[in-house]
Amino acid sequence: MPTNRIFWPAARIVAALWMAAAGYAIFFVAPDESTMHEIQRIFYIHVASAWTAGVAFFAVALSGALYLIKRDARYDWAGIAASETGFVFTTVVLITGPIWAKPIWGIWWTWDPRLTSTFVLWLMYAAYLLLGTLVDDPQRRPILRGIYGIFAFVNVPLVFMTIRWWRGQHPSPVIAGADPKSGLDPAMRAILFFTWGATLALFAVLMRDRYRLEAIRGATDDLRQQFDDSSQAAQPVIAARPGGG
């Protein structure tokens, strides 16, 4: 389609420029944080990636549910694309988190609700991706993947609630938090949302590429199947399977 031929290369350039602009804003425009100084600048990438990973995880569950209802392979492809991209963003969160935590909290890692849930999320993404590679049956694979995607999604709030009940030391939410004093500087907030936009654009481009790869793979499988069927039909049929189709 011509729109695709123009839209996606343009989107790729926009995403790249937006990421670069976000990088510039983070290092040269964002105000200095009064207690944490330079290290606080990792906050923009960290939080934006976390939100994007959340969007991706939601997309995984949604495409799983849509696949189970509509049985359209395109939803399965979207699920694969969202999970792989979300996995990358979750990994970014898990790497930038400790880099920020070490100088501020004095430790690399602490088992508080948000860290632990993010890690559980990462583990479930990994299991989801492995499940896809380990199930050979192409008919069954998307169903099983969809089921696991939904289950994992349902589980995240449960994990978060359980851990928050017993342990917790993460800073309370600065964006939508209940505490009016823990506000975010307007400039910081603007740059955070700007960075989030950049990561979302990157996410969209990556997801689209991954989706296309999966679509091409699906088309190849179909062609191969057609070829197998036609070459089989040309040969004398040995025995018709009962009930096979």
Place this chain on the structure above:
Amino acid sequence: MSPRPQSAAESLSTAPASSSTSSDSFTSSTSASLSLWPGLWAIFSKEVRTEFRTRELLVTTAVFALTVVFLFSFSFDPTSEESRRIGPGLLWIAFLFAGTLMLEPAFLREQTNDTLSALRLAPIAPSAILLGKTLANFLFLAITEALLIPVFAVFYNVSVAAVLPGLALVCLLGTLGIVIPGTIFSAVTAHARMRELLLPLLLLPVLTPILIAATESTAALLSDPPEWPAMGLKLLAGADIIFLTAACFLADSLLEE
């Protein structure tokens, strides 16, 4: 190529010489068409009967769990004080591992003679098949826990007699929380390669809330003086309900051919 089974009852059980008993209870339930309970009960009793003919699964799992509890004694000093601190987590890790191993054959057993197709052909709702198996797995894991807790109390010098009702309640809710997703994932991994590794990989992250809530509840009960783990029980019950709802919704997709 074996022909499709004429009657689902003929191939219901993988154990030989069992068709007479299992078909009795089964045919009586087929008249109830797609209603949930008769089918659920038929699957449950078939699972239990198959298991109690050999008791393979129960014996193997109990010995495995015992080995885990035994080996944990080397990772810390099993005095009364230390046990109270670390024991509950140890106990639930043992249950979790035992459950993971025990759930593996729940659907795999049906593959040997392709009996799952027979179950699907039978006039039983897919959710009844899933829940019947879940209930059977619950019974097996609960028996293992009932065997293991006294041994744990003796090994680790913890007194459980006074808090037994509370502990039973925690075990009941915790075990449900393990077997509901566990049975679903055993059906998911039955078609996968490396399923022995994949099942724990899928299951254990999902069981994180169960592990935390059950461990903390058990720790509250075993503390001195014992506390009633109201919040833990609520969380466990909530997780059970969420998992059960998801199971009922997903059963049709899970068991379709």
